[in-house]
Amino acid sequence: MDDNKHRNVKIRKAKGRPMLTWVGKRPLSTVKAYPAQLVESFSAATRAFENCEAYQSDWPDKFEAGGLLFHGDNKDVLAHLLANGFRGKVKLIYIDPPFDSGADYVRKVQLRGTNGTTKVDGEEYTLGEQIQYEDIWANDNYLQFMYERLMLLRELLSNEGSIVLHCDNKRSHFLRMLLDEVMGSEKHFKNELIWFYRRWPTNTPSFQSMHDNLFWYTKSNDNSHTFNKLYEQSSERTLSDYGGKRLTTVETEDGSFVKRETEEVSLGVPMRDVWEIRREHTRSSEHTDYPTQKPLELIGRLITSLSNEGDLILDCFVGSGTTCISAQKLGRRWIGCDINKGAIQTTAKRLHKVMLEQAKAIDEDRQSKLVEDENTPLVKIIPFNHPLSPLDLDDLRKEIERRPEEERDITIVCLGLELKARAWVEDYNRTRPINKINIIELRSDRKYGGFIKHEPLVASVSIKRHKNKLKVTINDVYSPSIVQRLNMDDGLFLPRSNR
Ligand SMILES: C[S@@+](CC[C@H](N)C(=O)[O-])C[C@H]1O[C@@H](n2cnc3c(N)ncnc32)[C@H](O)[C@@H]1O
Structure with missing residues (x-):
């Protein structure tokens, strides 16, 4: 791979105001796109791990299922995706960037010089700054780091697409400002979701912190984004008070508000923005040793609600791979990326397991369809211009003899039957444990036939x-x-x- 071969990818200006500023803030108007390191590509169609080279010509349009897993700095991978046909193709981006330690988001680069003051290619900061987390934070490089990724991510979103950024309350105020600036505030901001979980209390002179914050923004500002409404269980009281109907306040055309009966209460109440979901505990089959692993149920809920089957989902801080696993299970296509080799290995291992389970399920389904086919009787319809006769039955016997491998009963549909034909069938069936003949005589059969000839009074x-x-x-x-x-x-x- 020739690293000097690159293309310049244009990035649009950020949208909203007011803006957060920091030392060294600079917009991203172009990035260089180099070939990225694709680790594996998964195809549900062939149920195999595909040749990595083959994907470029086919993704994203020709692939109906599966995904791509990249190892590398997401800035490079996102630029690479933009340069290779993925602009405007992603329906849902979920990111859970590192928010407490700087060490793992530091870009790994080849430096041309040897000392710590050498400038990194294309960056303002030095090697010394890169490896010292405190310096990085002091120089606001975290904000610059996130700002650049958000701008690239926005370009990948489709018009109906959404981005969900997962963070904790230490960084949430900064990240919300960045999102406002890059995605646009007001009509693009949809929810702050609170993920509430329980854990062992810590010894702290403050209240126990037991939630994370997720910011959801849409690409469009006209509500044309994909949103599959989710419900949670109604209380007993709601069910009894409203007898199955719900009153909701809606805005009418003249701008006034009225109460209308909307959905059935039995569907449940529209889901709130506070979600209590258990963390993946050590006994869960989904548990990995990846320290920042998020629950499958949390990401699954976002994917179900903000995308449809076949849509493309992207997570460029994929960690243990929860987003890819969830997308694969829910029939969405996906792209995952991480800078950490251990993360890629964990993700690939989990994906292999899911793909094998899915392949097994597909095989079992096919097998049961085959069995069903074998149990479906062979049907022979005798022309209705004559009753079933022994001659018809002799022809049928020849037909059965031509299919010795088939083990299934035969149903004859006829209009009228000769007495000799009935005797023929009784005789034939007497000697056979399989391939027996049943007759549906339409004039007298109560289940299938029973039509009558209308004769005058x-x-x-x-x-x-x-x-x-x-x-x-x-x-x-x-x-x-x-x-x-x-x-x-x-x-x-x-x-x-x-x-
Ligand atoms: C909080 S973890 C994500 C956890 C993930 N949501 C899960 O459920 O396992 C953040 C991940 O971002 C990765 N990361 C940090 N900087 C990165 C970069 N520049 N490019 C790609 N991945 C990066 C880290 O290696 C880490 O795995």
Whole structure:
């Protein structure tokens, strides 16, 4: 791979005001896109780990499932994606950047000089600054780091797309300002979600901190973003008070507010912005040793709500791979990236497990469909211009003999049948444990047939003249159709022995 080969990728200006500023703040108008290190590409279609080289021509449009896993600094990987057809293609970005330690977000670069004052290619800060977390923080490089990634991420979002940034309360105020600036405030900001979890209390002279903050912004400002409404259980009281209906305040065309009956309460109440979700505890099958692992349920909820099946999901701080796992399980395509090799290994291991489970499920499904097919009887329809005869049955026998590998019953559909044909079938079935013949005779079969031939009413009538009038007496009426129908339903008119 020739690292000097690059393309310049243009980045649009940030959107909103007011802005947060810091020492060394600089916008990102272009980035250099180099070939990125794609570690693995997963295809659910072939249920295999694909040749990594093959993806560029096909992704993202021609792939219906699967994903791409990159190892490297996400600034490079995002620039690479922008230069390779992914601009405007991502429906949901979830990021959970490091927010407490600087060591792991430091960019690993090749320096041309040897001492700590050498400037890094394309960056303002020095090697010394890069490896000293305190210096980095003092120089506000964390903010610059996040600012650049957010600007690149915005370019990858589709018009219906969303970005969710996961952070804690130490950095949330800074990151919210950055998001306002890059994504636009007001109409682009949708929610601050609080993820509430329980853990062992710590010895601190303040209240126990047991929540994280997630900021959700949309690319569009006109509510055209994807949002699948989620519900949570209604309380018993709501269910009994409102008897199944809900009153919601809605704005009408003239700008006034009215209460309207909307969804059924049985769906539950529309989900709140505070989510209590358990962390992946050590006994959970999803638990990894990755220290900052987030619960599958948390990310799954975001993916379910903010994207649809087949959409592309991106996480460029993927850690233990929770976003890729969740997307893969929920039938979305995904892109994952991390700078840390251990993270890539953990993610790949988890993905292999999910892909194998899915492959197994697909195989089992196919197997059961095959069994179902085998249990479906072979159906032979005899032309309705004649009743079933032994000649038809001889032809059928030849047909069965041509398919010795098939083990399934045969259903004959006919209109009328000769007595000899019935005897033929009884004789044939007597000797066979499998491939038995069943007959559906449409005129008499109660389940499938039972249609009747309509014949005119027959009546016995006497007519007498009385002065200048005619007296018509109906002595008896007989409807062959009604009699047929009654016979079919209850056998009322059949001799007792035939019922
Ligand atoms: C808080 S963890 C993400 C945890 C993840 N959400 C999970 O459920 O496991 C942050 C991750 O960002 C990665 N990271 C930090 N700086 C990065 C960079 N410049 N490029 C790519 N990944 C980076 C770290 O290696 C770490 O794995």
